[in-house]
Amino acid sequence: MPSSSTGVCDPADLTSPVALVLIDVINSLEFPNAEALLKQALPMSLRLQALRAAARRHDVPIIYVNDNFGRWRSDFRSQIDDCLQPDVLGRPIAERLKPEEGDYFILKPMHSGFYLTPLELLLARLETKTLILTGMATNICVFLTANDAHMRGFRLVVPADCCAAESEADHQFTLEQLEKVMQADTGPSTEIDFEKLLAPA
Amino acid sequence: MPSSSTGVCDPADLTSPVALVLIDVINSLEFPNAEALLKQALPMSLRLQALRAAARRHDVPIIYVNDNFGRWRSDFRSQIDDCLQPDVLGRPIAERLKPEEGDYFILKPMHSGFYLTPLELLLARLETKTLILTGMATNICVFLTANDAHMRGFRLVVPADCCAAESEADHQFTLEQLEKVMQADTGPSTEIDFEKLLAPA
Amino acid sequence: MPSSSTGVCDPADLTSPVALVLIDVINSLEFPNAEALLKQALPMSLRLQALRAAARRHDVPIIYVNDNFGRWRSDFRSQIDDCLQPDVLGRPIAERLKPEEGDYFILKPMHSGFYLTPLELLLARLETKTLILTGMATNICVFLTANDAHMRGFRLVVPADCCAAESEADHQFTLEQLEKVMQADTGPSTEIDFEKLLAPA
Amino acid sequence: MPSSSTGVCDPADLTSPVALVLIDVINSLEFPNAEALLKQALPMSLRLQALRAAARRHDVPIIYVNDNFGRWRSDFRSQIDDCLQPDVLGRPIAERLKPEEGDYFILKPMHSGFYLTPLELLLARLETKTLILTGMATNICVFLTANDAHMRGFRLVVPADCCAAESEADHQFTLEQLEKVMQADTGPSTEIDFEKLLAPA
Numbered sequence: 001m002p003s004s005s006t007g008v009c010d011p012a013d014l015t016s017p018v019a020l021v022l023i024d025v026i027n028s029l030e031f032p033n034a035e036a037l038l039k040q041a042l043p044m045s046l047r048l049q050a051l052r053a054a055a056r057r058h059d060v061p062i063i064y065v066n067d068n069f070g071r072w073r074s075d076f077r078s079q080i081d082d083c084l085q086p087d088v089l090g091r092p093i094a095e096r097l098k099p100e101e102g103d104y105f106i107l108k109p110m111h112s113g114f115y116l117t118p119l120e121l122l123l124a125r126l127e128t129k130t131l132i133l134t135g136m137a138t139n140i141c142v143f144l145t146a147n148d149a150h151m152r153g154f155r156l157v158v159p160a161d162c163c164a165a166e167s168e169a170d171h172q173f174t175l176e177q178l179e180k181v182m183q184a185d186t187g188p189s190t191e192i193d194f195e196k197l198l199a200p201a
Numbered sequence: 202m203p204s205s206s207t208g209v210c211d212p213a214d215l216t217s218p219v220a221l222v223l224i225d226v227i228n229s230l231e232f233p234n235a236e237a238l239l240k241q242a243l244p245m246s247l248r249l250q251a252l253r254a255a256a257r258r259h260d261v262p263i264i265y266v267n268d269n270f271g272r273w274r275s276d277f278r279s280q281i282d283d284c285l286q287p288d289v290l291g292r293p294i295a296e297r298l299k300p301e302e303g304d305y306f307i308l309k310p311m312h313s314g315f316y317l318t319p320l321e322l323l324l325a326r327l328e329t330k331t332l333i334l335t336g337m338a339t340n341i342c343v344f345l346t347a348n349d350a351h352m353r354g355f356r357l358v359v360p361a362d363c364c365a366a367e368s369e370a371d372h373q374f375t376l377e378q379l380e381k382v383m384q385a386d387t388g389p390s391t392e393i394d395f396e397k398l399l400a401p402a
Numbered sequence: 403m404p405s406s407s408t409g410v411c412d413p414a415d416l417t418s419p420v421a422l423v424l425i426d427v428i429n430s431l432e433f434p435n436a437e438a439l440l441k442q443a444l445p446m447s448l449r450l451q452a453l454r455a456a457a458r459r460h461d462v463p464i465i466y467v468n469d470n471f472g473r474w475r476s477d478f479r480s481q482i483d484d485c486l487q488p489d490v491l492g493r494p495i496a497e498r499l500k501p502e503e504g505d506y507f508i509l510k511p512m513h514s515g516f517y518l519t520p521l522e523l524l525l526a527r528l529e530t531k532t533l534i535l536t537g538m539a540t541n542i543c544v545f546l547t548a549n550d551a552h553m554r555g556f557r558l559v560v561p562a563d564c565c566a567a568e569s570e571a572d573h574q575f576t577l578e579q580l581e582k583v584m585q586a587d588t589g590p591s592t593e594i595d596f597e598k599l600l601a602p603a
Numbered sequence: 604m605p606s607s608s609t610g611v612c613d614p615a616d617l618t619s620p621v622a623l624v625l626i627d628v629i630n631s632l633e634f635p636n637a638e639a640l641l642k643q644a645l646p647m648s649l650r651l652q653a654l655r656a657a658a659r660r661h662d663v664p665i666i667y668v669n670d671n672f673g674r675w676r677s678d679f680r681s682q683i684d685d686c687l688q689p690d691v692l693g694r695p696i697a698e699r700l701k702p703e704e705g706d707y708f709i710l711k712p713m714h715s716g717f718y719l720t721p722l723e724l725l726l727a728r729l730e731t732k733t734l735i736l737t738g739m740a741t742n743i744c745v746f747l748t749a750n751d752a753h754m755r756g757f758r759l760v761v762p763a764d765c766c767a768a769e770s771e772a773d774h775q776f777t778l779e780q781l782e783k784v785m786q787a788d789t790g791p792s793t794e795i796d797f798e799k800l801l802a803p804a
Contacts, residue, residue: 013273068319072214072305072306072319072323072326073303073304073305073306075276075277075278076276077276077278102274103274104273104274105273105274107319108319109319109322109323110322110754111750111753111754112750112754115751115754116317116318116319116321116322117317117318117319118269118273118308118309118310118317118318120317121310121311121317122273122310124555125273139780139784140784144750144754147714147715147747147750148718150714151713151714151715151718151747153526170780170783173776173780177742177773177776180773181742181743311553312549312552312553313549313553316550316553325756340579340583341583345549345553348513348514348546348549349517351513352512352513352514352517352546354727371579371582374575374579375579378541378572378575381572382541382542415675470721474616474707474721474725474728475705475706475707475708477678477679477680478678479678479680504676505676506675506676507675507676509721510721511721511724511725512724518719518720518721518722518723518724519719519720519721520671520675520710520711520712520719520720522719523712523713523719524675524712527675
């Protein structure tokens with residue numbers, strides 16, 4: 001359609017050199033051994049909540065990049081509702097980290113947030129060059145999204161305390177690889193200096 | 202996330218060698234000269250409604266491939282609601298063609314339904330080889346989606362009476378190109394033989 | 403590999419806001435009805451030769467985007483050699499338009515120069531925003547490349563006299579669509595003002 | 604072009620459910636700390652040479668997926684020649700593993716063999732479902748190629764003794780992740796049973 005072709009942004013869209021990306025935090029955690037991940041993810045979610053609040057204060061776009069979990073007929077809002085049901089293992093995390101008005105969301109069909117999704121285009125529209133990647137699992141969807149972001153030239157910040165994996169070894173080794181191969185900054189979220197990240201290059 | 206990685210399908214997903222794709226039918230038609238398109242699209246939408254009913258009777262998957270119209274924070278359901286408001290130019294078409302329970306939907310950020318969307322993966326999961334492309338506009342989003350489908354090896358059916366363009370010339374010439382370059386079948390929708398299309402090759 | 407990851411450019415690479423793209427000009431023309439295309443392509447190739455010379459004088463990058471014609475084991479240089487053999491229908495065009503030292507080339511496996519090729523990345527490295535698309539056939543590979551370029555935000559110049567199709571109707575209709583849908587400039591090549599295109603925006 | 608559109612395969616192309624992929628083995632190794640990688644890669648290359656010979660005996664396609672190292676104007680054959688010059692650090696590996704007539708090659712512009720390359724299409728043409736990934740570095744280009752292959756549904760064999768990284772820790776951790784996250788078979792190359800891999804499913 002003509003109007004679509006122009007790809008005009010929502011008037012509410014502001015550009016920003018940095019964006020905060022939350023990966024698979026709206027998650028029922030219905031898979032084998034999910035308790036191990038939950039144990040790591042619960043404390044992580046508290047710190048990510050604080051980081052998200054800091055990002056909001058600085059008008060940094062918040063982007064939920066979330067699996068569609070093979071449900072091609074549902075949208076993100078119904079997924080959030082599903083995760084907020086009683087008895088859902090991932091409920092406490094979804095409750096704490098559920099999106100607010102004005103947040104962006106991208107549904108991904110596979111591990112990487114870039115694979116078969118419009119994430120790259122949204123980031124181009126927002127003129128974003130630095131991604132703060134958070135969520136779970138560190139060694140799977142966070143890592144694969146980081147790989148794809150690196151190949152596309154994004155600068156990466158992956159705060160070690162705002163992502164979680166099933167095992168500490170998976171978490172640690174992935175962070176090491178992110179530093180070594182992709183020059184990611186993996187320092188703690190409390191040391192992220194939004195004013196510095198937002199300053200003109 | 203592990204469970205996401207498996208890309209497990211919804212248990213409700215059935216495979217099908219053919220799928221019906223409705224392009225940009227949920228559309229406020231808020232752009233210059235949209236009345237010209239509406240005039241062509243109104244009678245088209247009646248025929249597409251009948252074709253969709255025939256597809257449903259044959260358990261052919263119905264896939265809405267719809268522009269996000271630059272609204273990165275909304276989902277398809279809120280887009281449908283917006284198009285059903287009074288005074289929206291595209292309302293009669295949206296009213297007639299709005300999706301039902303069990304239909305699939307893919308939001309696309311640009312013209313082609315394949316560009317930066319999971320459409321290709323959904324079709325692989327459904328094991329679909331033949332696409333019936335319908336909707337609007339024939340020479341823009343339908344044509345660009347057809348181009349991408351052809352490069353990916355899909356067989357194309359583009360019933361001339363189930364898509365519409367601003368001008369008859371644009372419509373006709375595009376159909377000719379679809380036939381000549383992509384060997385698309387552009388005969389009328391009433392001649393689509395679902396049983397033949399669904400028969401094992 | 404580490405060094406590959408950096409994607410360092412060849413020291414000979416200069417950035418340029420505009421690039422000249424030659425599509426499928428190195429072409430044996432071994433397909434049914436190729437004579438019809440050759441008849442249009444021969445005079446076109448003379449004008450494209452002149453346009454290429456003008457581009458060179460202005461240090462505009464010359465990019466050959468050429469089909470691999472299903473030969474996954476050969477490279478562009480052997481393809482050029484093949485097209486320069488006696489008795490090859492496309493020889494006069496290949497002879498006239500064969501690349502020179504310093505020209506870029508991209509082998510494409512299907513119609514669009516962007517589909518499953520590194521063209522987008524090369525253009526990002528060159529910081530190119532405007533593409534002058536030329537070659538053949540206007541309504542197939544030139545058009546599909548233009549579609550993909552438009553969705554990626556490139557400004558398009560498609561000089562009517564530097565591309566060719568089997569029929570004049572296909573050629574004309576495609577140029578009209580390029581103008582109407584993609585705001586392409588389709589004026590004659592002799593009116594391309596490189597100094598204006600190269601001027602800082 | 605019409606003939607290109609058909610994507611007809613070379614008559615020499617045979618389909619095969621399994622393919623052997625050699626990643627970045629034609630490599631000058633001109634980067635900091637390359638000696639560490641060379642030390643691991645030299646013995647690896649002997650084993651890979653034997654595996655390649657076994658693949659050839661079973662008519663398994665051999666696919667070189669090699670970085671273009673930022674040289675957008677050269678082709679694979681000139682890259683091979685460059686790596687065979689005296690004083691090139693990677694020469695012994697290139698000498699041992701250089702392609703033969705009938706091998707396929709894909710030039711990749713970044714780490715993953717699938718990113719902006721026609722690899723996926725070549726594998727579809729060859730009807731390949733299982734990839735034996737080899738080469739270097741295990742934790743960079745082999746891993747990122749494996750990630751992309753896994754998201755596309757390929758079954759993975761990554762023989763531990765036919766890939767190499769700068770450090771043993773990087774190598775080992777990556778293999779663990781490949782097993783755990785992507786269910787890759789990482790057993791030694793001598794245990795690869797081509798007849799079993801080639802048997803109809």
